[in-house]
Amino acid sequence: xxxxxxxxxxxxxxxxxxxxxxxxxxxxxxxxxxxxxxxxxxxxxxxxxxxxxxxxxxxxxxxxxxxxxxxxxxxxxxxxxxxxxxxxxxxxxxxxxxxxxxxxxxxxxxxxxxxxxxxxxxxxxxxxxxxxxxxxxxxxxxxxxxxxxxxxxxxxxxxxxxxxxxxxxxxxxxxxxxxxxxxxxxxxxxxxxxxxxxxxxxxxxxxxxxxxxxxxxxxxxxxxxxxxxxxxxxxxxxxxxxxxxxxxxxxxxxxxxxxxxxxxxxxxxxxxxxxxxxxxxxxxxxxxxxxxxxxxxxxxxxxxxxxxxxxxxxxxxxxxxxxxxxxxxxxxxxxxxxxxxxxxxxxxxxxxxxxxxxxxxxxxxxxxxxxxxxxxxxxxxxxxxxxxxxxxxxxxxxxxxxxxxxxxxxxxxxxxxxxxxxxxxxxxxxxxxxxxxxxxxxxxxxxxxxxxxxxxxxxxxxxxxxxxxxxxxxxxxxxxxxxxxxxxxxxxxxxxxxxxxxxxxxxxxxxxxxxxxxxxxxxxxxxxxxxxxxxxxxxxxxxxxxxxxxxxxxxxxxxxxxxxxxxxxxxxxxxxxxxxxxxxxxxxxxxxxxxxxxx
Numbered sequence: 120x121x122x123x124x125x126x127x128x129x130x131x132x133x134x135x136x137x138x139x140x141x142x143x144x145x146x147x148x149x150x151x152x153x154x155x156x157x158x159x160x161x162x163x164x165x166x167x168x169x170x171x172x173x174x175x176x177x178x179x180x181x182x183x184x185x186x187x188x189x190x191x192x193x194x195x196x197x198x199x200x201x202x203x204x205x206x207x208x209x210x211x212x213x214x215x216x217x218x219x220x221x222x223x224x225x226x227x228x229x230x231x232x233x234x235x236x237x238x239x240x241x242x243x244x245x246x247x248x249x250x251x252x253x254x255x256x257x258x259x260x261x262x263x264x265x266x267x268x269x270x271x272x273x274x275x276x277x278x279x280x281x282x283x284x285x286x287x288x289x290x291x292x293x294x295x296x297x298x299x300x301x302x303x304x305x306x307x308x309x310x311x312x313x314x315x316x317x318x319x320x321x322x323x324x325x326x327x328x329x330x331x332x333x334x335x336x337x338x339x340x341x342x343x344x345x346x347x348x349x350x351x352x353x354x355x356x357x358x359x360x361x362x363x364x365x366x367x368x369x370x371x372x373x374x375x376x377x378x379x380x381x382x383x384x385x386x387x388x389x390x391x392x393x394x395x396x397x398x399x400x401x402x403x404x405x406x407x408x409x410x411x412x413x414x415x416x417x418x419x420x421x422x423x424x425x426x427x428x429x430x431x432x433x434x435x436x437x438x439x440x441x442x443x444x445x446x447x448x449x450x451x452x453x454x455x456x457x458x459x460x461x462x463x464x465x466x467x468x469x470x471x472x473x474x475x476x477x478x479x480x481x482x483x484x485x486x487x488x489x490x491x492x493x494x495x496x497x498x499x500x501x502x503x504x505x506x507x508x509x510x511x512x513x514x515x516x517x518x519x520x521x522x523x524x525x526x527x528x529x530x531x532x533x534x535x536x537x538x539x540x541x542x543x544x545x546x547x548x549x550x551x552x553x554x555x556x557x558x559x560x561x562x563x564x565x566x567x568x569x570x571x572x573x574x575x576x577x578x579x580x581x582x583x584x585x586x587x588x589x590x591x592x593x594x595x596x597x598x599x600x601x602x603x604x605x606x607x608x609x610x611x612x613x614x615x616x617x618x619x620x621x622x623x624x625x626x627x628x629x630x631x632x633x634x635x636x637x638x639x640x641x642x643x644x645x646x647x648x649x650x651x652x653x654x655x656x657x658x659x660x661x662x663x664x665x666x667x668x669x670x671x672x673x674x675x676x677x678x679x680x681x682x683x684x685x686x687x688x689x690x691x692x693x694x695x696x697x698x699x700x701x702x703x704x705x706x707x708x709x710x711x712x713x714x715x716x717x718x
Contacts, residue, residue, distance in 0.1 A: 129225075133225075156177065158170065166696065172522070195210055221239050226520075248305065285311045288411070290412055292376075295415070314378060321360065324357050326441070391407070430601060434447075438460040452617045457480070459576050464621060476591040479554055483553070487578045490541055495537070495564070603615065604618075645718055
């Protein structure tokens with residue numbers, strides 16, 4: 120590493136910080152933070168996903184955790200050189216705890232910590248078998264009655280869940296369950312993934328046929344195996360389905376298809392779950408120590424209960440059940456909703472000669488895909504970023520290093536630039552009668568996603584159809600469904616042969632209620648959101664995603680999911696928490712989130 124004044128300054132600071140922690144001098148450590156500081160910890164110090172804000176919270180966390188964690192060896196990461204911009208020094212760092220090797224990103228202002236990200240990378244003595252530690256695979260030499268890799272896999276498949284119990288069960292085999300399953304496999308945690316569909320990837324294949332990823336390929340890699348360099352920027356749903364199926368096989372996951380969990384209960388005395396699974400018609404009882412709900416960040420479908428729905432003579436269904444446009448050619452469709460699914464479905468219906476009307480019930484944030492890629496993601500997730508040396512892992516940590524409390528401040532100028540760049544586009548939408556918003560504080564799409572998981576559309580063409588009048592638009596609330604259409608609150612009637620309810624999803628704890636009872640769902644509370652006190656994200660401020668990827672108020676019950684980026688990134692930290700518990704390591708949790716909202 121270059122011996123520059125900036126390197127010397129940062130190393131000197133890290134030594135002072137490390138020395139204070141090693142000496143147990145919490146006040147000296149706290150005094151190395153700015154008054155308006157943020158320390159985001161992913162498992163390393165808190166065995167939680169926790170952001171502490173301000174010196175008082177830093178002091179409280181260190182008072183609770185320092186003795187048990189035992190951090191040491193604070194240093195600049197090998198091969199990394201600090202940078203300075205606008206009076207802020209940014210540096211990649213490494214350190215250790217008693218149990219783990221860790222990595223982080225520090226930002227210094229006036230030689231004090233402004234933001235600090237600390238993340239657990241690996242548990243000492245329980246490292247993933249990779250690099251110089253990768254398994255040999257082939258069995259060289261000779262020996263009687265040796266088994267092959269194929270025979271060993273067949274034996275594992277036959278025994279796990281029957282004569283041998285898994286340590287962990289993951290309910291839900293979409294990208295979240297698959298990514299976490301891959302991490303746990305590498306850590307040697309016996310795991311079964313329970314999936315209702317016929318094949319891995321069917322959670323994508325079974326959606327409406329025009330569905331594709333709205334996030335670009337650089338943002339969407341899975342752990343261990345990145346998409347190839349010729350993979351399309353935006354993946355069609357069936358291509359993603361095939362990739363997930365391939366990934367599940369080559370990562371050697373114990374993946375039970377055509378399997379549905381019927382009930383689950385926890386015995387605190389034994390520290391064990393009892394999960395009854397219908398495995399393709401066979402009842403199997405699993406008894407894992409840990410249960411992960413990976414049933415999708417969006418949770419259960421919100422199917423409205425409009426008066427008169429039973430009278431409708433046509434076809435009506437939630438967007439999650441939409442079969443595609445083929446059966447509706449030449450007919451009239453009404454799509455209730457105005458977010459991603461509604462736009463995609465409306466566009467596909469129009470392309471297949473369906474007379475389609477979108478009913479917009481509330482304002483929607485829209486950003487053009489190309490503009491979002493350039494302004495919003497380009498610095499971290501793009502071909503230009505890759506060519507500049509940005510790795511997926513670094514990009515994830517840079518993004519994670521911005522505390523949620525101030526993240527919107529970085530988003531607002533980006534979305535102001537998008538609004539300016541595409542002014543004519545937005546003018547056209549408003550002239551067409553579309554009800555636009557930019558989030559409660561003009562912070563745009565990603566904050567809406569983190570806060571409420573809804574209320575936006577990444578435009579890949581449907582907006583122009585609205586501007587041109589090809590997709591008809593009607594603003595208002597549905598008051599009644601009649602035999603041949605819907606009636607709105609202004610008294611108007613929209614005739615329909617098919618009604619699609621693109622009305623979103625509820626909290627993931629709805630699945631908990633179905634599987635374990637309402638009392639359990641209420642014990643863990645609402646899943647997702649930050650407590651920002653903005654639309655559909657009630658306060659108080661919580662600072663992290665509610666209940667996601669971390670301990671909950673129910674021992675041994677976890678939630679995992681989100682988009683492909685989150686499934687990749689946070690599966691690392693959830694898998695380490697589960698592995699540590701399997702090995703009986705001390706995992707003192709700091710800041711277990713309280714329950715303020717039941718659903």
